[in-house]
Amino acid sequence: MPNKILVVLEQRDNNIKKISNEVSKAGFELSQKINCEVEAVIIGGEINDLSKIGNFGIGKVTHLKNIELTKYSSSAYTKSIVEIINEINANIILVGNTSLGKDLAPRIAARLDAGIAVDVIKIETSENNIVATRPVYAGKALIDVKINSEKKVFTLRPNVFNPGESIENNAEIIVKEISSPDLSSKVIEVKKSEGKLDVAEASIIVSGGRGMKEPANFKLVEELAEVLNAAVGASRAVVDAGWRPHSEQVGQTGKTVSPNLYIALGISGAIQHLAGMRSSKCIVAINKDEDAPIFQIADYGIAGDIFEVVPALIAELKK
């Protein structure tokens, strides 16, 4: 059977998420390499600017429509996507490694009895095989995985696959109503954390650690984050102390992030913290201890006092 790639897109509040552009482009590039078709699927009610996914190499997208499925339902999403996969005979399924994707992709894999590789950071082809590379042991090692089943499911780590320049192109949209979705499991409410940017999705993160001394000093972290349009992150030390919410924790028992820029303020760089942020593209550390391990992975460092350096940094950036 010839290969066919299906990219699973994701919307939030009816807008297509950035990760979907990344997965689309990765799907398009893979389709060029193995010479096969690629198309996309999305579930939701009304979806804004869906045809623009064409900008990232997708020619055709199926919109599985039901207003009740604007919010996630693991049961309904799994069932509907598996139906489409079987209908169009797709055998390579690409999903973003987001909260939704991490929940959905294994269910699809189980229904298809397909092998799955999650949190993939590179997809290569060799001798008709697809080899996916992914971090394990909190990024302390990488594995190359090959899936042997006919159908294959991959989830791709956000902010790793470059969506590239968008090329003006409209995707063809096929709308299919889902008449009676299986809602045995469904989201009934979304509690947003006060309109703030989430570390898992931000392209710049400013994180504070125990070196901030007390919770009130985090206003300095917030101020720097604001001038950079960044998300605020935290080390476990300050989360455990109750200074910051767990949703901001970066690291092995927090979130794994790979922003373009990660600024660590008063964070020593314990192995479990590094686990969550080592794949950031550019790392800046400000710490008064020049032997702090964080400097070993930082691209740029200032071995100084946060309370003296950060206000100057904010002022300089505001210029």
Added chain:
Amino acid sequence: MKIAVCVSHVPDTATKIKIGNDAKSIDPTDVTYILNPYDEFAIEEALKTKEKLGGEVVVISLGEETNKESIRKALAMGADNGILLKDSGIRDSLSLSKALAEEIKSQGAQLVFMGKQAVDYDNSITGQLTAEFLGYNCVSVVVNLQIDGENIIAEREVEGGKEVVETSIPAIITCQKGLNEPRYASLKGIMAAKKKVIEEKNAMVFENKSEVLQMNKPLGKQAGKIIGNDSSAVPELVRLLKEEAKVI
């Protein structure tokens, strides 16, 4: 109600990873293995649920003889019984989940707790896969849970907030930090756990659908430069971020 908890036995998070001779897995020499940190939340939630609704908590772990240490830790915290599904081969998540599903089915457990992630391969998929194989509902990455009769209201952590999920038993819940504060095992619990017999059976074998071709060390990130030790270095830092790294 019978409640199952699945636990994995993983390298301590502070472990330095060395690649093994097979170049496909880690070298286990000098590695300390512990109960997977997220599974402590799963055990605690199972115990709390039993305290409220009654029933029995059975702990299941698939792996080698040494996995018994993690099973015993769960018993010491208060779980009633432990089962080791003996296995020494290489298993992917699909095959693991099928074996767990078989055991959960034979135990007749309607409610299952797992960790949101095992900190070895960081897959975060076993709960969802197992639920599918059992035809159970599943909520992953749960930080708040209410069970009322058959009904479940669970909050799961997502980007930018929490989703409140409504579902029902039978179900698998995968537990995230924040769900509860795992209790410490009491001395009495530890003593009692030592005396308990951990039931052993061979894990059922299923075909692997994926294989590891190679394990590598990540490309070491070179330590960059320390450009100063006070605010006089700030203009240079901003210039580097703009012109060299091009990130702002």
